[in-house]
Amino acid sequence: MTIERRTSKDELGKAISDELVIAIIAAQRDRGVAHIVLTGGSMGGLSLQSLPGATGIDWSKVHFWWGDERFVPSGSSERNDVEADRAALDALPVPPENVHRVAGPDSVPDAEAAATAYSDAIRDVGDGMFDVTMFGMGPDGHVASLFPHHPAQRTEGAIAIAVHDSPKPPPDRVSLTFECLARSRAVWLMVSGAEKADAVAAALAPGADRWDVPASGVHGTESTVWWLDDAAAAHLPDPD
Numbered sequence: 696m697t698i699e700r701r702t703s704k705d706e707l708g709k710a711i712s713d714e715l716v717i718a719i720i721a722a723q724r725d726r727g728v729a730h731i732v733l734t735g736g737s738m739g740g741l742s743l744q745s746l747p748g749a750t751g752i753d754w755s756k757v758h759f760w761w762g763d764e765r766f767v768p769s770g771s772s773e774r775n776d777v778e779a780d781r782a783a784l785d786a787l788p789v790p791p792e793n794v795h796r797v798a799g800p801d802s803v804p805d806a807e808a809a810a811t812a813y814s815d816a817i818r819d820v821g822d823g824m825f826d827v828t829m830f831g832m833g834p835d836g837h838v839a840s841l842f843p844h845h846p847a848q849r850t851e852g853a854i855a856i857a858v859h860d861s862p863k864p865p866p867d868r869v870s871l872t873f874e875c876l877a878r879s880r881a882v883w884l885m886v887s888g889a890e891k892a893d894a895v896a897a898a899l900a901p902g903a904d905r906w907d908v909p910a911s912g913v914h915g916t917e918s919t920v921w922w923l924d925d926a927a928a929a930h931l932p933d934p935d
């Protein structure tokens with residue numbers, strides 16, 4: 696686990712998105728294709744800002760996924776994918792079939808059906824590993840739509856699940872499971888702001904339990920990076 700610290704949210708977003716370009720190029724060099732899991736929230740958009748100007752990427756060999764999606768209609772401004780479209784995807788020549796969106800209530804009856812379709816899509820594509828999985832984190836320590844003390848986070852044997860009664864609106868969502876997210880080479884947690892400082896410290900404390908702090912339960916098989924601005928890192932113990 697490493698911590699990458701920057702002084703401000705803007706610097707953090709720029710550093711992450713520059714590193715994302717490098718990670719996509721490296722994945723294509725090593726395996727021919729890059730599978731990237733995107734996140735919602737404000738860090739989600741900031742993490743993509745360098746992609747439209749990047750060179751050296753074969754965009755036909757990049758696949759985008761989401762760690763979670765709000766179960767609201769396609770095109771709704773509440774959706775995580777719409778934020779990513781605005782931030783970068785609209786400007787990239789990525790084939791639409793490489794952008795793996797979670798179905799909304801305009802095309803499937805419920806979040807369970809959306810989770811099943813999304814699970815099938817993950818099963819059908821790639822070698823089963825994500826190259827980079829990015830997360831924002833809520834002040835409660837949630838990542839994707841895996842919330843503290845919410846029974847959905849304990850689902851086993853599934854790739855994607857429906858989440859109901861989310862403590863953060865909207866109540867109905869689709870999320871990847873811890874089990875699926877564990878198939879990520881690199882996990883990046885991207886956190887900015889003083890209101891997250893306690894949750895950052897709790898997630899990084901020895902013995903942290905994902906039931907209490909879900910962010911403590913996501914790890915890459917090769918690397919786990921906490922991208923923090925100074926405010927979010929403020930309650931970490933002194934490294935000395």
Ligand SMILES: O=C(O)[C@H](O)[C@@H](O)[C@H](O)[C@H](O)COP(=O)(O)O
Pocket residue numbers: 734735736737738739763765775830831832833834838839863864887
């Ligand atoms: O679905 C959601 O409600 C959001 O996507 C949420 O999970 C968000 O990613 C985090 O709360 C971090 O948000 P910020 O990056 O804006 O702090």
